[in-house]
Amino acid sequence: MKKNELFTSLTDVCIEVYENFELAPHSTFKIGGKASFAAFPRDEKELFALISLAKGNELRYIIVGNASNILFESDGVDAILIFMGKMCEIEVKGEKIRCGSGFSLIALSIAAAKKSLSGLEFAYGIPGTVGGAVYMNAGAYGGEISSVLTESTCLDPETGKIITLSHDEHEFAYRKSVFQKKELIILSSEFKLQKGEKAKIEELMRENMQKRRDKQPLSFPNAGSTFKRPEGYFAGKLIEDAGLKGFCVGGAEVSEKHAGFVINKGGATSHDVLALTRTIKETVFQKFGVMLELEIIYIK
Numbered sequence: 001m002k003k004n005e006l007f008t009s010l011t012d013v014c015i016e017v018y019e020n021f022e023l024a025p026h027s028t029f030k031i032g033g034k035a036s037f038a039a040f041p042r043d044e045k046e047l048f049a050l051i052s053l054a055k056g057n058e059l060r061y062i063i064v065g066n067a068s069n070i071l072f073e074s075d076g077v078d079a080i081l082i083f084m085g086k087m088c089e090i091e092v093k094g095e096k097i098r099c100g101s102g103f104s105l106i107a108l109s110i111a112a113a114k115k116s117l118s119g120l121e122f123a124y125g126i127p128g129t130v131g132g133a134v135y136m137n138a139g140a141y142g143g144e145i146s147s148v149l150t151e152s153t154c155l156d157p158e159t160g161k162i163i164t165l166s167h168d169e170h171e172f173a174y175r176k177s178v179f180q181k182k183e184l185i186i187l188s189s190e191f192k193l194q195k196g197e198k199a200k201i202e203e204l205m206r207e208n209m210q211k212r213r214d215k216q217p218l219s220f221p222n223a224g225s226t227f228k229r230p231e232g233y234f235a236g237k238l239i240e241d242a243g244l245k246g247f248c249v250g251g252a253e254v255s256e257k258h259a260g261f262v263i264n265k266g267g268a269t270s271h272d273v274l275a276l277t278r279t280i281k282e283t284v285f286q287k288f289g290v291m292l293e294l295e296i297i298y299i300k
């Protein structure tokens, strides 16, 4: 099927879909060329219809949450990007909250606080969706998704079946989950929290947000910590000690405020970011013998 015919089939099934979709405005890095297609399914049926159409037409599909941890290729991405943000229902039952993978993680921590539920204070300030946070096992200030998640339902794109994964089946580790090695799409996740004092929960959330405002370069587009924390070190400290604060390639810069962040100072391309991260890795390795690993995910 030709691309324009494929687009017609996609729109025929009444799914919100766009052709030649500009990616930069949809990523926190504000970097990226055009995707061949972008789609915004509202439920599992639409999601599966999209995947079946993509597979039937040998079109690569890529699942995207809020693109807060993604660097999109500036020359464009030949694929259909499936944004999960519209699958965002939420249900609170006692100390448990279940929500769709497209639900905002920050909104989830606010919803928990409103019900005086403690356990998600760490997540207040982490941009992105619940699905992205589960995929990355996002964490901050001593908390991690793995410490509150009980189970997830997922779509197996091969079989079209919906399966439930227990906590242990997520194989969580530092910024790792089973989804990084098995092709499964997270549909919803359940979290078990604890009754707490609303004022204390909100106070801790405010403190966490203040720490972010004080330390992170939030006034420039970025995709969070550029590198994972190497065991026994802090990536930002190694980069700063290597003298790389403020070092630039094109529009990409090692933040003066926090060396663990590469920021888009204006007009940065994915090529600038990748060249800069290569230099950082080489310099840090030469000076300290530590090999940094990218946390941000490059999609081309």
Ligand SMILES: Cc1cc2nc3c(=O)[nH]c(=O)nc-3n(C[C@H](O)[C@H](O)[C@H](O)COP(=O)(O)OP(=O)(O)OC[C@H]3O[C@@H](n4cnc5c(N)ncnc54)[C@H](O)[C@@H]3O)c2cc1C
Residues within 6 Å of the ligand: 028, 062, 063, 064, 065, 066, 067, 068, 069, 070, 084, 101, 102, 125, 126, 127, 128, 129, 130, 131, 132, 133, 134, 135, 136, 137, 138, 139, 140, 179, 184, 185, 186, 187, 216, 218, 222, 223, 224, 225, 297
């Ligand atoms: C200013 C700033 C601060 C940040 N601070 C933190 C922090 O403190 N701690 C932290 O851990 N991270 C942090 N991050 C990084 C980012 O916010 C997290 O990694 C977040 O969890 C990513 O969620 P997302 O929805 O944006 O996922 P995306 O970036 O869209 O996707 C990330 C990965 O998850 C996959 N994915 C997304 N949704 C699904 C799904 N439903 N099913 C299967 N796979 C899926 C994608 O394919 C991709 O591989 C920060 C980022 C920014 C910009």
